[in-house]
Amino acid sequence: MRILGLDYGSKTVGVAITDPTGLIAQPLVTLKRERESMLRKTLKEIAELAERYQAERIILGLPFNMDDTEGERAEKTRAFRRLLSARVNVPVELMDERLTTMEAREILDESGVPRAEQKRVIDQVAAQLILEAYLHERAMEEAKQPISGKEE
Incomplete structure (x- = not known):
């Protein structure tokens, strides 16, 4: 089971993907656009990636403020989610x-990647972190589930 992770920004979308087992997240690509409002191509590219990798779901990062409120960026992300959900045949969470x-x-700093090169991959790494957080949360939820059919 593969899952796509997305870090949605004003001019870029970082994309990460899990391995075929759905356990390990890795950076994939950064999608770029000239203006924030130019989403048609970005949506098409994400739909194509989801199909190519046979993703069963997409995890989209939602930028909360530090005080747990949602600002303008969160509103734009929710609007992007609605548009993306209409384009893909998998859940967008x-x-x-x-x-x-x-x-x-x-x-990237700790890995010795020069600042000039970080711009090229930082959104992918952020998407990977979003996806890893989702995988961790899912694993924690599964660990809480009782084992059925086993008597104590």
């Missing part, structure tokens, strides 16, 4: 993405 870009920058 939201995942808290607070601080993922900062964490991605720290990872």
Whole structure:
């Protein structure tokens, strides 16, 4: 089962994907557009990626403010989700993405990636972090489920 992770920004969308087992997230690509409102091509590219990789769901980062409120960026992300959901045949779920870009920058800094090159991959790494958070949350939920059919 493959899952796409998205870090939606004003001019870029970072994309990450799980391995075929759905356990490991890795950066995939950064989709770029000239203006924030030019979404048609971006939506098409994401739909094509979902189909090519046979993704069973898409996880879209939702940027909450640090005080748990939603600002303008969250509103735009929710609108993007509605547009994307109309284009793909898989569920599009939201995942808290607070601080993922900062964490991605720290990872790239620690990995020795020069700042000039970080711009090319930072959104992909942020998408990977969003996807990893989703996978972790899902694993925690599954661990809470009782094992059926087993007597104690």
